[in-house]
Amino acid sequence: MSSATTYEATVSAPVNIAVIKYWGKRDTKLILPTNSSLSVTLDQDHLRSTTTARADPSFERDQLWLNGKEDEIKPGSRLATCIAEMKRLRRETVEAKHPTAPKLSEYNVHIASYNNFPTAAGLASSASGFAALIAALAQLYVLPASPSELSIIARQGSGSACRSLFGGFVAWQMGVDPAGSDSLAVQIAPQLHWPEMQALICVVSDDKKGTSSTSGMQRTVETSTLLQHRIKEVVPARMAAISQAILDRDFDTFARITMADSNQFHAVALDTEPPIFYMNDVSRAIIALIVEFNRLSIERGEGYKAAYTYDAGPNAVIYALAEDIPDIIQLIVSYFPQRPGEFKDVMRLFEVDDINTQANLPEGFNKAVAKRFEVGAVKGLIHTRVGDGPRRLGDEESLLAANGLPKTLL
C-alpha cells in the first residue's frame, strides 16, 4: 500500500503588514530581532502564497519551485534550515513516538509554491511564502505543533514570516533566549475580533531598486545612533499601547501609533550610514493626503480615520475601517488616476468600470497638500481586509502533478 499512498499537503498562507516595524537583528543566523513587532494579517482571499509539499521515497533530493521556476536549495541557506528543522520535528515528535508512522523525515520533499500577486508589486512575498512552506510541511508531517511553535521555524526562513502563521492581529515577541526558543509569534486578537479593519494597498512605481531589508537593517544596527533608543524605550511602550488599542477596537490610537512607527522606522533607516530611503515623492504625497484627511476628521471630532504604513519600499498600505474605505479610495484616485480596470473592486464598493469617475475629495479638503500625479504613479490599488491564518486546501488544489513536478511545468 505505501507506494500507492501520496504524502502531500497543500496550504495557503497570508501576507502580513506590520504596524510596529521589525528592523534589526541581534542574531542574523537565527533571525532574532532587536525589538518586538506587531502586524495585521491580510485576507488570503486577495493576497496569498499557496504551497504544496510532498514527501516521496523516489525523490532524489529536496527541490523547490517558486512560481514554476526552480529555486535552488543551497546548503546552509534559510530554506535548507527550515526544511531540516521541519524534518527534525517530524522525527522527534511523531516518528520517535509512533514507531508505525511512516518515516517521512527520511524522504526527500518536492515543494511547489505560487504567489497570486506579482513580485513586481513590491509586496513582501517572503513572509507569506515561508509561512506557507512551514504550514504545508507541518500538515504533510502531521505535526502536533502549535502555530507559535511553528513560528520559531518560519522565523528562521524570513523574520516576518513568523507572523503569517496567525490570522488577525499578531505580535512577534522578540524573546530573550540566545537560542531563539522564545522569539515567536502570538495572536493578540483573532480576525473576527475586529472584522471592520480593512486595508488599501497603493502600489507605487519606483525608478530604482532599494536597499534589501536584510542588508539595510544590519547597516542601521551598526551605524544608527538613534536605533538603540527606539529599541529600548520606544517600541516596548508602543507594543503595549497598540495591543491594548486592538483589544479595545480603538482605531484612533491604533492609527496614531501605526503612523508614528512607520515614520520612525524610516527615520532610523535615514539615520543609517549611508542613509537608506524607501519612500519616494509619491509615498510622501500619499502621506500628505492621509494627514489632511485625518485633519478634517479630527476637526469634526471623529479622530483619526486612516493610518498609513510603509515597509522597505515605496508602497503605501492604508489601514481604515470599512465605512471609511470608499472615501479613502476616492481621495487616492483624485490625485493618482488609475488606468481603467486597474482597481479590482473585489468588495464591490463602486461597481463601475472606470474608478476615475469616482474621484472625489472630502468637503473642505485642502487640495494644495499634494500635486495631482500622472497615471501610473500609483500603478495599482488593492482593497483587502484583516484575514485568517494558513488554510489547508483540498487535494484538487495541489500544485504538484503525479510525477512530482509542478503542474505549471507540464
Place this chain on the structure above:
Amino acid sequence: MSSATTYEATVSAPVNIAVIKYWGKRDTKLILPTNSSLSVTLDQDHLRSTTTARADPSFERDQLWLNGKEDEIKPGSRLATCIAEMKRLRRETVEAKHPTAPKLSEYNVHIASYNNFPTAAGLASSASGFAALIAALAQLYVLPASPSELSIIARQGSGSACRSLFGGFVAWQMGVDPAGSDSLAVQIAPQLHWPEMQALICVVSDDKKGTSSTSGMQRTVETSTLLQHRIKEVVPARMAAISQAILDRDFDTFARITMADSNQFHAVALDTEPPIFYMNDVSRAIIALIVEFNRLSIERGEGYKAAYTYDAGPNAVIYALAEDIPDIIQLIVSYFPQRPGEFKDVMRLFEVDDINTQANLPEGFNKAVAKRFEVGAVKGLIHTRVGDGPRRLGDEESLLAANGLPKTLL
C-alpha cells in the same frame, strides 16, 4: 552741525550652512536652542545680505525695507526685539558712559536690506539678513560689543543668524542660562585656517512649499520620541568631534559627521507627527551620487571626498576641498544637466559657456545609483568657499538715499 551729520552704517553679512543642525527651541521667545550647532560661513563675495541702517531725529518711526519692499516692524516681533535691544546697548554702553555722545538711541532708524540671491533659491536668508541688521546697527551705534555679544541679539531675530556674525567655522553654544546670556556664537576656526574648504550649492526645484522651520522644529520637540536622545547623547559628542576635525583639517571625519548629522536632522523631522519631509527625489538622488563618489575614493584609500548637507528644504550643499570640486561639479552635471549659462563659474574652474560639455563621471562610477534627470531638476549650481564675517562697507554702498528712503524706490 548735528543736523548736517548723517549717522549711518552699511555692512554685508554672510550666509552660513550648518554641519551640526539646529532643530528645536527650549525657549521660543528668546530663541534658545535644545542643542548646540556648528556651521561654515560661506563667502560674501558670492552670497550676502547687505544692510544700511541710519538714525535720524527726523524719522517718524522705525522702518525697514527688504529688497526694496517695506517690511512692517510689528510690535513684539523678532525684528522689533532686535532693534530695541540694539538701542538699549547704545544707551547703556555708549550714551550712559559718554554724555557728549549723540543720543542715537532716541532717534528712529531707517533700515534697507538687500539679498544678492533670489529668495526663491531656498537659501535661508534670515541668517544673513539678521546678522547684517545687527552688524549694521552695531556700526551705526559704535558699540563696544564683541561679535559673540552681538550674536546674543542676532539669535533673537533668527537663531542661526548668530552664527553669521563670524567668518570661518562657527559654533552656537546652546548655553544653560534661562535668560539666554550664554547662548551665543563663538568662532572655532577662522576662514584662513582651512581656506581649501569649498561648497557647491545645488538649487533643487520643489513642487510644494515645505513646513516652515519655526513651526516644524517645535512640532518635532513636541512629538518626536527620538529627538531627546539626539539632543542629550548624539549632538554633544558630534560637536566635540567635528570641532576637533576642523582644527585638524581632517576632511574625512568632517565629512562623515556632516552627512550623519544632516541625515539625523531629517530623521527626527520624519519622526515628527505629522512627519516633516524636506528632501525630495532629487535630493535623494544627489545623496546617492555623493555616496557612490565617496565609495570610490574610500576604495582608493583616500577617504571621504565630499559631504552633503540639507537644511529645511530640498537644496543640497556639498562641502569639499578645492581640488575635488571640479570632479563633483562634473558628477552633478552628468545627472542634472544645466541650462547654458546657469552655472556661474565664478572661480573660473571650467571657462566654458556650456557646463554640460564637462559632464564626466569618475572612472568606475556605478551609473545605476540614480537616473539622469531632466534639465531644471537642479535649477542652479553655486560654487563658493568658506568666507569671512560681516564687513563694513563704504558710504558709496549705502542703500538709503539722502531722503532716508531706499535708493531702489527712487
